[in-house]
Amino acid sequence: MTAREQQGAPPDNGRHAASGDGSVRLDAPPRRERGTRVRRRRVRAAWLFLTPMLIVLAAVAGWPLMRTFWFSLTDASLSSLEGAQFIGLENYLVFDEGWYGIMADPLWWQSVWNTLYFALVSVSLEAVLGVIVALVLNAHFRGRTLVRAAMLIPWAIPTVVSAKIWAWMLNDQFGIINHLLMGLGLIAAPLSWTADASLSMWAVIMVDVWKATPFVALLVLAALQMLPGDCYEAAKVDGISPVKVFFRVTLPLITPALLVAVIFRALDALRVFDVIYVLTSNASSTMTMSIYARQQLVEFQDVGYGSAASTLLFMIIALVTVIYLYLGRRQLGGES
């Protein structure tokens, strides 16, 4: 051991390296090592573990999406998917002594407009209400857990059920809402919320806001609870008004979480189907893109035409997502 003790920093690196390499290449072919066997085994296992999920997602998402694109270029009908003939873009737009196709269908454009209107209004309301609810839940008070649990109830109720409950509450003759409003003297005669074209969109929005606000509130609440307490104490010491503190400190800090909640909600709202289907069925005043596409697909059995509508909906959502992510990133980037 004493002989080795004086061994300093690696002696004579060059010579050593040469002999080291030489001996390796005698018994093993020269190759670059790409990680230990453990690592290679892990990467192999990773792909193996991912395969079932990727296969399932390909079967239920990838392949069906491709087929939908293809059907949109054919005259497929529900009864004869196999016998579909390629007809180009005729489902989208064609001139045959007048314009035909989805792009020429005023009902489609109405449903596009309805969807955007519904998404914009309901998501905005949910964001504002969600922040308010989150602020309340973030305050320390007796029974907070109970209130938080209560807030989750609308979120947990199946959409179909909540639509039915609200349909009953909004019933024009026996509904409690009309009863209440008349009792308060706000309206003179019962309103037919779900049947009246000018009211039905608001009825739908009301139900959606009721159901989805808890989701936004929970995400914002999680962000609120991660805020540092000391900057609030600093603001308190400096005597800044709570309203100012909210807009100058709280809001900027919870914006990222709010943006995430809003995009999740916006994507949901753009593909909305069940609440509207149950509440107002296929009425044109509340027809959304999803309702339109399904009506063509299933009820009119026109798979080609319905698929074209589905494809357009997919593209619109993809576009909105990209724009939103782009703006969101730029805004977040500018802040930091």
Added chain:
Amino acid sequence: MTLRRLQAILLKIGFWLLVGVLMLYAIFPFYYAVVTSLKPSSELFEVSYWVDSVDLSNYAAVLSQPAFLAAIRNSVVVAISVVAIALLLGLTAAWALGRVRFRGRTTVMILVLGVSMFPQVAVLSGLFEVIRTLDLYNSPGGLILSYTIFTLPFTVWILTTFMRQLPDELEEAAIVDGASPWVTLTKVFMPLLWPAMATTGLLAFIAAWNEFLFALTFTLTDSERTVPVAIALISGGSQYELPWGPIMAASVIVTVPLVILVVIFQRRIVSGLTAGAVKG
């Protein structure tokens, strides 16, 4: 001084008023459904805010319908199967995505996120074809398969987040002990991920239980329907004579289990929702 005190008291009253309004807003519709479901059909059309006498005839009516019982059974089968499949596939995928660095990982993550943003209608015709080809039309199998499109992505996403939080040294200790990836996942990580799996499973269960569009489109007969479709399709003699009593009773029956689950597991659910969104 007294003015300030008055202001504080008013603020406090205002706050509790706000809490009260929010509570009422959140709970009242469900409460009203319960109230309605407990009224005999003769009293249905007089608005009242509480139950005067309990009448279970609506429940009896609903529960005596074989179609509704079949729907409950189908919903349970579908939701539990979906949860099992999503957790099994999600857990292995989450290990790969959360704990191994490999080329293409980001692409897979984006792919998974992309699928979760799909509008369901966009795959409706293609999926219909797949389901008919596999001979799963009008059967719970078709619904189980199709529900993975929305349960699997978020299961993978949330479990990946939780998987990343497990300490690296734990996995290295397992490697030194000679554990293969599969053994590490099943013997070391899975027991530690039970809370996360419970959370994710709960969210997947709720999503599957509540789904409507696929269930409406991929089933045909009463015996194969799920609960949301069954409720949506309850009808009376005409459009203007919906049997509101039985509808509300059915609604309460399918919602009460969920409400109980949510109230018990609210912490879990909140952590799952935020793990999927905020940290993801």
Added chain:
Amino acid sequence: MASVTLENVNKRFGTTRVIEDVSLEIGDGEFVVFVGPSGCGKSTLLRLIAGLESITHGDLMIDDQRVNNLTPPERGIGMVFQSYALYPHMTVHDNIAFGLKLAKSDKQTMEERVSQTAKILQLDNLLDRLPKALSGGQRQRVAIGRAMAREPKILLFDEPLSNLDASLRVQTRNEIAHLHERLGSTMIYVTHDQVEAMTLADRIVVLNEGHVEQVGSPRALYEQPASRFVAGFIGSPRMNFLSVTGRTAGEAGCQISIPGLGDQVLPRRMENDDESLTLGVRPEHLIPAAATGESGFKILNVEYLGSEAYLYLQVPDGEALVCRTEAPCPFTRGGRVTLTFDAHRAHLFDRDGHALPMIAAPDTQPAPAQATTS
């Protein structure tokens, strides 16, 4: 039993070179400690030996077999992690038995090994507990038990004491030393604490920025540091460093003039005349004496530690000198002292931080031939 040989081992993360050309031989049954400041690559080196990181270039041999491509169990290593990394859902028994189970040992051997391990580490009464019901020291012992249960040829320790409090650390340190004596297996131990390194090691490997600064016994590192880095890292309080200019003084060595200490000849061989050098003297090798008038150094502070005291002395420019003396001592703050030191115990470092070689040991006669060849 096993020896470990590293030949020009390199590790890169992307373009960052974390380990550069490390060559090392670790003998069978030896206790080797890797020590260095954080970020020096000592943990990475350990993980390369363990097989948790891949070697970018170079060879790792265990018992003359190249093991670059073997998994950790195939290499026959056991490892104790900094955070212990006990499986939280398994009892102490199952934690220790996990590796044996995976190695498909038969039940009887397994139980024997577990109970044997538990006995050695005094875990007999804790076998049914979960890790969360154990104290820090107990968890530490379970981690060691898990590592040694499969009777690995080499035991690796990655800063195993850093999560313990000071008194427990000393105790566990002794237990590990005892364990090494008892098992006789090769152990490699990583720490940033030079006291741990000095007390445990047969040999210490000092690492700095990915390369080996010096390898040697604790005594060799203390008495003959090869570089200023090692000199500064080993020993507490730190060695004093002073900038000096040196002139060759023939066979006697090298003459230096030290501000405040006058001229002195050290038995160190230097190549160039009039070179700027660094003088290094350990606090315990400076001998203070009461000074009169304005001579010597002003005492900035006196730290009294019971058996000894440290004087902090003012230097015109640079860090204060530290000087160890027996306690109680007659010196007080604000007073002045002169210093002397044994020339054979002082070190000189050139501009690159390399130590100038010793001309001869103090007790041997300097021979002319030796001065030119060695």
